[in-house]
Amino acid sequence: MGHNVYLPKLARIIEIKEEVSGARPIKTFRTNFLDGDGFLYRCGQCAMLSVFGRGEVMISISSSPLVKDYLQFSVLKMGRVTSALHDMEVGDVLGIRGPYGNSFPLDEWKGKNIIFAGGGIGLAPLWGLVHMTLGNKKDYGDLTLIYGSRTSKDIVFKEELEELKKRMPVHLSIDVPEPGWSEFVGFVAQNVMDKKLSPHNAIAITCGPPIMIKTVIKALKDLKFEDEQIYTTVENKMKCGIGKCGRCNIGRHYVCKDGPVYSWAELKKLPQEY
Amino acid sequence: MEIPKILSGEMMDKILAKKDFPEWLKKLEAYRVYAPRKQDDVWNYEPVSGPGNVQLADVMTAVPAKKIVFPQREYFFEFRETDDNGTKLTELLPEDNPVVVFGVRPCEGKAVTLTDKVFSGEFEDPYYWKRRNATTLVGLACGTPPSPNCFCTSVNGSPHSKEGLDLLLTDLGETFYAEALTKKGEKLILEGQKLFKDPKPEDKKKAEKIQVEAEKKIRRKLNRIENVPLKLKGMFDSPFWDDESMSCIRCGICTYLCPTCHCFDMNDEVETTTPLQGKRVRTWDTCQFPDFTMHSSGHNPRPEKSSRLRQRINHKFQYFVEIWQNYQCTGCGRCISLCPVGIDIIKVVEKVRDYGS
Numbered sequence: 001m002g003h004n005v006y007l008p009k010l011a012r013i014i015e016i017k018e019e020v021s022g023a024r025p026i027k028t029f030r031t032n033f034l035d036g037d038g039f040l041y042r043c044g045q046c047a048m049l050s051v052f053g054r055g056e057v058m059i060s061i062s063s064s065p066l067v068k069d070y071l072q073f074s075v076l077k078m079g080r081v082t083s084a085l086h087d088m089e090v091g092d093v094l095g096i097r098g099p100y101g102n103s104f105p106l107d108e109w110k111g112k113n114i115i116f117a118g119g120g121i122g123l124a125p126l127w128g129l130v131h132m133t134l135g136n137k138k139d140y141g142d143l144t145l146i147y148g149s150r151t152s153k154d155i156v157f158k159e160e161l162e163e164l165k166k167r168m169p170v171h172l173s174i175d176v177p178e179p180g181w182s183e184f185v186g187f188v189a190q191n192v193m194d195k196k197l198s199p200h201n202a203i204a205i206t207c208g209p210p211i212m213i214k215t216v217i218k219a220l221k222d223l224k225f226e227d228e229q230i231y232t233t234v235e236n237k238m239k240c241g242i243g244k245c246g247r248c249n250i251g252r253h254y255v256c257k258d259g260p261v262y263s264w265a266e267l268k269k270l271p272q273e274y
Numbered sequence: 275m276e277i278p279k280i281l282s283g284e285m286m287d288k289i290l291a292k293k294d295f296p297e298w299l300k301k302l303e304a305y306r307v308y309a310p311r312k313q314d315d316v317w318n319y320e321p322v323s324g325p326g327n328v329q330l331a332d333v334m335t336a337v338p339a340k341k342i343v344f345p346q347r348e349y350f351f352e353f354r355e356t357d358d359n360g361t362k363l364t365e366l367l368p369e370d371n372p373v374v375v376f377g378v379r380p381c382e383g384k385a386v387t388l389t390d391k392v393f394s395g396e397f398e399d400p401y402y403w404k405r406r407n408a409t410t411l412v413g414l415a416c417g418t419p420p421s422p423n424c425f426c427t428s429v430n431g432s433p434h435s436k437e438g439l440d441l442l443l444t445d446l447g448e449t450f451y452a453e454a455l456t457k458k459g460e461k462l463i464l465e466g467q468k469l470f471k472d473p474k475p476e477d478k479k480k481a482e483k484i485q486v487e488a489e490k491k492i493r494r495k496l497n498r499i500e501n502v503p504l505k506l507k508g509m510f511d512s513p514f515w516d517d518e519s520m521s522c523i524r525c526g527i528c529t530y531l532c533p534t535c536h537c538f539d540m541n542d543e544v545e546t547t548t549p550l551q552g553k554r555v556r557t558w559d560t561c562q563f564p565d566f567t568m569h570s571s572g573h574n575p576r577p578e579k580s581s582r583l584r585q586r587i588n589h590k591f592q593y594f595v596e597i598w599q600n601y602q603c604t605g606c607g608r609c610i611s612l613c614p615v616g617i618d619i620i621k622v623v624e625k626v627r628d629y630g631s
Contacts (some may be wrong), residue, residue, distance in 0.1 A: 004365055005398065006351070006540075006554075007350070034360075052542060053353070066355050079570025082571070093359070101315060239539055243395075244392055245538050246536065247537065247561070252597050271510050
């Protein structure tokens with residue numbers, strides 16, 4: 001019997017960035033393992049974070065595998081464990097298990113135009129992918145990011161997005177008008193339609209709240225994207241992260257192990273229960 | 275330890291006189307022994323206090339034998355805050371002490387082969403396997419069905435199935451016909467070697483006759499279910515699930531007491547806060563509770579009890595079949611007998627089978 005799959009590795013928080021404040025705060029945590037070990041993972045994978053005394057939560061890794069200095073997680077304060085995470089400080093120790101799940105099929109996407117469509121904290125699972133593809137830009141066609149949040153105050157990675165605009169098209173949106181907002185107003189799906197994205201030689205990856213994913217997929221279909229050209233990352237409540245505790249299943253698939261990345265061609269065949 | 279005479283891997287059939295059974299138990303000092311015991315009219319597998327306290331009979335315990343290898347509560351590790359703003363984790367694996375369970379129903383042995391699959395693979399569960407490897411399951415072939423809701427023969431089982439068991443006893447009246455099925459089973463016989471005799475050909479015939487007759491005594495049947503997995507696929511959005519789940523009071527008994535259900539929760543229990551110290555604990559959980567799948571945002575993929583009954587039936591008769599080519603049901607009938615509102619899995623699956631035809 002080898003390694004205990006339930007025993008987390010200890011890591012220290014080396015940096016915390018407050019991305020969004022207010023009622024739906026988001027913080028980005030950078031961590032280093034205490035034993036100095038690296039952490040081999042692929043774009044799209046997640047890790048189970050432990051706040052000892054509070055429990056565990058599955059969070060997508062928001063740093064790209066190209067980054068070797070730290071492992072990054074961007075977390076919306078929502079439930080018991082994410083609230084406890086938000087109370088943590090630089091220097092505090094948390095537990096990390098993983099990486100878990102499948103990953104984006106980056107090899108299959110070589111030479112293609114890639115569209116990222118994120119909403120709210122749903123940009124976090126795409127963030128590593130954006131930087132991975134940008135870091136290997138010669139392998140891909142045009143890169144485009146569509147990102148929407150409720151208000152301008154809810155935008156994550158704000159400064160990085162401004163920097164990103166210098167390197168690739170970035171189309172932002174907010175749900176309702178605000179004074180001084182010059183970009184799109186409306187939902188992400190509407191922005192996707194508005195930009196008339198071409199399905200030609202393209203892959204579109206969407207992540208966000210369940211309702212956003214469903215509407216963005218519909219918009220992409222209206223723009224004549226094939227099911228095989230549309231990808232999403234699904235999330236469900238998880239406990240074990242390794243396909244045993246039974247709660248994150250969609251049909252025969254356990255999202256923790258068999259997901260979180262699905263093409264719409266695959267996902268549409270499963271029961272629509274997520 | 276000496277392993278004499280009998281070659282491992284060979285079938286070892288023996289005869290044990292019932293009067294010698296307590297003597298055999300005495301030889302098993304190294305083991306923690308469990309057997310069905312009746313308390314307040316309910317049978318359960320309990321630790322045996324003395325050799326005279328074990329009576330093997332055709333009874334169905336309320337809680338299945340899975341609790342021995344997959345207990346309702348177990349600790350994973352301890353966490354403790356250290357002086358330097360650090361944390362120390364101490365793994366709490368189960369002990370290696372050998373355990374033997376007597377009176378295991380063949381449907382429960384078969385069920386263990388199913389939980390074995392779930393807890394294996396790329397992410398092997400060390401807690402389950404530590405217990406599983408230390409446990410010897412001694413089955414008792416059912417002479418008469420231990421429950422009026424037994425239907426093992428409808429889900430590829432039988433009242434004398436050997437799957438998952440280490441040793442199978444068949445009650446011949448004055449004696450037990452004992453078949454060692456694994457090395458662990460052999461070892462158990464060897465512990466009381468002198469008490470066991472070689473069977474005569476008529477003993478084997480008698481055992482086989484009892485086993486065949488036992489099958490005939492099973493009243494409940496769930497026939498022609500080969501197409502149920504496919505049928506369920508097409509019924510996902512059917513109002514059928516609303517009707518069938520109407521009476522459910524979401525108590526979760528059907529899953530907690532199912533020998534094949536393996537869903538669990540993991541939580542931290544805090545013992546002291548300064549310094550922080552506590553344990554991570556695994557407990558049984560059930561897909562029948564609304565918060566089982568509820569996201570912290572409040573979004574719930576299975577918000578209605580209809581979607582949760584559908585999950586239970588789909589998991590057992592579709593998803594598990596797709597993954598493991600086995601029904602996740604061994605026909606023990608507990609979920610029928612113990613459901614407080616009379617939801618009957620046989621009737622539900624029959625209705626699925628006949629739906630729309």
